[in-house]
Amino acid sequence: MLEDKNQQRTSLSQLGEFGLIDHLTKNFEVKQPSTLKSIGDDAAVLDFKDKKVVISTDLLIEGVHFDLAYMPLRHLGYKAVVVNLSDIAAMNAKPTQITVSIAVSNRFPLEALEELFDGITLASKAYNIDVIGGDTTSSQKGLIISITAVGEANESDIVYRNGAKQTDLLVVSGDLGSAYMGLQVLEREKQVFQVNPNNQPDLDNYTYLIERQLKPEARTDIRELLEKLEVKPTSMIDISDGLSSEIIHICKQSKVGCNLFEEKLPVDPQLINVCEEFNIDSTTVAINGGEDYELLFTIAIEDYDKIKANPNLTVIGHMTQESEGIHLITRANTKIPLKARGWNALEE
Amino acid sequence: MLEDKNQQRTSLSQLGEFGLIDHLTKNFEVKQPSTLKSIGDDAAVLDFKDKKVVISTDLLIEGVHFDLAYMPLRHLGYKAVVVNLSDIAAMNAKPTQITVSIAVSNRFPLEALEELFDGITLASKAYNIDVIGGDTTSSQKGLIISITAVGEANESDIVYRNGAKQTDLLVVSGDLGSAYMGLQVLEREKQVFQVNPNNQPDLDNYTYLIERQLKPEARTDIRELLEKLEVKPTSMIDISDGLSSEIIHICKQSKVGCNLFEEKLPVDPQLINVCEEFNIDSTTVAINGGEDYELLFTIAIEDYDKIKANPNLTVIGHMTQESEGIHLITRANTKIPLKARGWNALEE
Incomplete structure (x- = not known):
């Protein structure tokens, strides 16, 4: 700055x-x-x-x-x-x-x-x-x-958003929410800078989050990985607006429901620390924070064994009948309807 | 308005x-x-x-x-x-x-x-x-x-900018300069309107020029026409920045020169009238006015007979050795170096 x-x-x-x-x-x-x-x-x-x-x-x-x-x-x-x-x-x-x-x-x-x-x-x-x-x-x-x-x-090989089946597993690459918290850190530093331009920011505790915001990567490696594992996703989308928004896209287009498990959400330890510092719930950030550019996809349940050991992939839920709706299952085992609160470019 | x-x-x-x-x-x-x-x-x-x-x-x-x-x-x-x-x-x-x-x-x-x-x-x-x-x-x-x-x-079938040969003819579809003069008319009416919002503009004498500015067409018909005439252009470009600028692109990329003949430039009678009204030289407008979206191309001289009778196409010049340069030959038979004075989006 x-x-x-x-x-x-x-x-x-x-x-x-x-x-x-x-x-x-x-x-x-x-x-x-x-x-x-x-x-x-x-x-x-x-x-x-x-x-x-x-x-x-x-x-x-x-x-x-x-x-x-x-x-x-x-x-x-x-x-x-x-x-x-x-x-x-x-x-x-x-x-x-x-x-x-x-x-x-x-x-x-x-x-x-x-x-x-x-x-x-x-x-x-x-x-x-x-x-x-x-x-x-x-x-x-x-x-x-x-x-x-x-x-x-x-x-x-092409995977659309509309191919998820009722019994499929919901899988995500990498971790969630870090890009959003990186943005919060940067916004805060900008405000500090405006008050005191001579202040030298110490960003050592935020490096991963800031990198996720400023230098995200596209998961072009996942296609090759899945090919090697001999898994073809049934549906796929990238996480730009936020996990909840993308899950809803897949569910609507595939005409299925979904149970998403809070305890399964992959988050970086740095995210947990910074969410505490900012007094924000890390699950809310993981679900609604956008710009992660990870891939969200569904696979047939038979393919579970092929992916379960892979550190790049996390099963975070499973699809259901459409009539069951789209829910987050919390750590306390409460069922909360999932809403798209992702970033909306027109609500400025 | x-x-x-x-x-x-x-x-x-x-x-x-x-x-x-x-x-x-x-x-x-x-x-x-x-x-x-x-x-x-x-x-x-x-x-x-x-x-x-x-x-x-x-x-x-x-x-x-x-x-x-x-x-x-x-x-x-x-x-x-x-x-x-x-x-x-x-x-x-x-x-x-x-x-x-x-x-x-x-x-x-x-x-x-x-x-x-x-x-x-x-x-x-x-x-x-x-x-x-x-x-x-x-x-x-x-x-x-x-x-x-x-x-x-x-x-x-694909035609690039770099295929023109020394002896090729230079051909243009449609007419030139009208879109530019249409813009001048509209700019003038805007100024009149700003002075007197109740003034009802009479644009009957400018309909063709205004239409060329507000509702240009892409010459997607020329490909089919040339196919029917069994002519494949040796180089081609569309006229967005202005004829002179596009001729220079073809010459540079094809490593040839060009003689462009003032008397051959196809202009609409309405353009002549309005240029007189605005006290602008119609040749300058035809050469430098942009946004005509006509096609400019070169053909082998052997193909001349195939296109000469077509009302959509006008031969406006011929290519030369690169060392001869790029010139406009005026009606008075003077040779003037052609310069790109086309519209430049960065010189606002």
């Missing part, structure tokens, strides 16, 4: 739109065999042969989805990519390409956009995807990022 | 993000055989079999790319789609799907978004494409539209 007053500032209009695009995209390499033509024409050209094409898109708006007061541009670029790759992973598909469109107000110098594109480049290398196109323009206010992700899959 | 004070206003937060998406997308039908799964999951799923996939994306920002003072939302929705389909047409490919992401500030009621989506629906029907996904969120300021268009083509 400390500004370097001597940083270099090159105005965007010096370069012009085409110069800017050339400058920002010069480090992008084409690695995917399905990319026939990348940046530089009216459109990119892709060849997926006998594979199916999976496509998803997201819009990130400054002041709505991110706050540059604590979100470094490099992390923002990385996260913007990850969020979209997570949607492809949630189809049990392999992400292969993205397009990146950016609108910026004049207050951003070239150096800021370079930081942002460093993050995008880092993510594209980490996930072995090609940046194949986009658009760069000015905005009236703030920074806007629009990313479209493309992936490939065999038709028989 | 007259406001209906009694119009219904439903706030977006009443519906919530998922309710809004359901409401706005309920009229979208799936018609393309390549659309396996449309809106409603983490991603859409497409199947192009042995065809190649063509993909392009554009970001439209209120106050930068459009002004709602004279751009009705229905037209804006239509135009936002057309602009993207034009990029697919410029690859000599057939547009098949789009994703649509929207960010709006709270000042937009539901009814405004319905108007916008009416225009998007109209365009998707007119061009027989499926709306397969998107994102809806709030913005800090104004309206932001991000569209990604997907198309299909046989590999051998």
Whole structure:
């Protein structure tokens, strides 16, 4: 949160739109065999042969989805990519390409956009995807990022939200709620900074939570893991809005009910400590906190033995008849209807 | 430009993000055989079999790319789609799907978004494409539209910017400059309206120009026309920034020069009249005015006989050796170097 007053500032209009695009995209390499033509024409050209094409898109708006007061541009670029790759992973598909469109107000110098594109480049290398196109323009206010992700899959491997069966188990990758609490920590530090700009924050006790918020990862590894375990999920979704919201999506589309067990929810020890410090119930955070970008999926009960020993996966509940509804079973064995309290971008 | 004070206003937060998406997308039908799964999951799923996939994306920002003072939302929705389909047409490919992401500030009621989506629906029907996904969120300021268009083509049919040869002819579809002058007329009427809101504009002499600005069409018909004429362009681009800018793109990427003939530039009679009224040179407008969304392409000189009688196509110049440069040959037979003075979104 400390500004370097001597940083270099090159105005965007010096370069012009085409110069800017050339400058920002010069480090992008084409690695995917399905990319026939990348940046530089009216459109990119892709060849997926006998594979199916999976496509998803997201819009990130400054002041709505991110706050540059604590979100470094490099992390923002990385996260913007990850969020979209997570949607492809949630189809049990392999992400292969993205397009990146950016609108910026004049207050951003070239150096800021370079930081942002460093993050995008880092993510594209980490996930072995090609940046194949986009658009760069000015905005009236703030920074806007629009990313479209493309992936490939065999038709028989694709997993939708609507395939869960009444007796299936509900499984989640990784742990829950940490990204949300990371955001709470950052918001608090921002307020402290506003009161006393010389205060040096000590964030050692929050590193995992902050990393989950600022540098989330897409669980593209889960597809490979499940393939190795010979498990095909019956339904799948990624956790962006919050666990409860995603469970309800699966239940509605699959026409099933669900029992979710509080005692099974995977949470990091750091989350427990910080929830105590903030006097927030960690179960509420695990259920409603969004932006974990873990995968939530259902499997046939017969597949339980194949996944039970895996440290990446936790069975957190089971599906039921639709008429039984969607419930959280608490540690005290009380049944509470599950409601979607996840983050809603329109209720600002 | 007259406001209906009694119009219904439903706030977006009443519906919530998922309710809004359901409401706005309920009229979208799936018609393309390549659309396996449309809106409603983490991603859409497409199947192009042995065809190649063509993909392009554009970001439209209120106050930068459009002004709602004279751009009705229905037209804006239509135009936002057309602009993207034009990029697919410029690859000599057939547009098949789009994703649509929207960010709006709270000042937009539901009814405004319905108007916008009416225009998007109209365009998707007119061009027989499926709306397969998107994102809806709030913005800090104004309206932001991000569209990604997907198309299909046989590999051998795809036309890039870099295939023009030294002896090729330069051809353009339709006429040039009208969209730009339509914008000038609308800007003038906006200023008149600001001075005297009771003034009723008489726009009869400007209908064609205004339509070219407010409701442009993508030349998806040209691909079929050229196929019928058995002509495959050697290079192609669409005219969004302006003819001169697009010619320079083709020349640079194809490593050729070009002579463009002033007397050959196709302009509408209405453009000539209005240019006189505004005291602007119509050639300057034809060369530098953007947003015509016509196709500019090169063909082998042997194909001249096949296209010469077609009223949709005009030969406006020929390519040369790269060392000869890029020139406009005026009616007075003077040779002037061609410069890209097209609209630059970053020079606001």
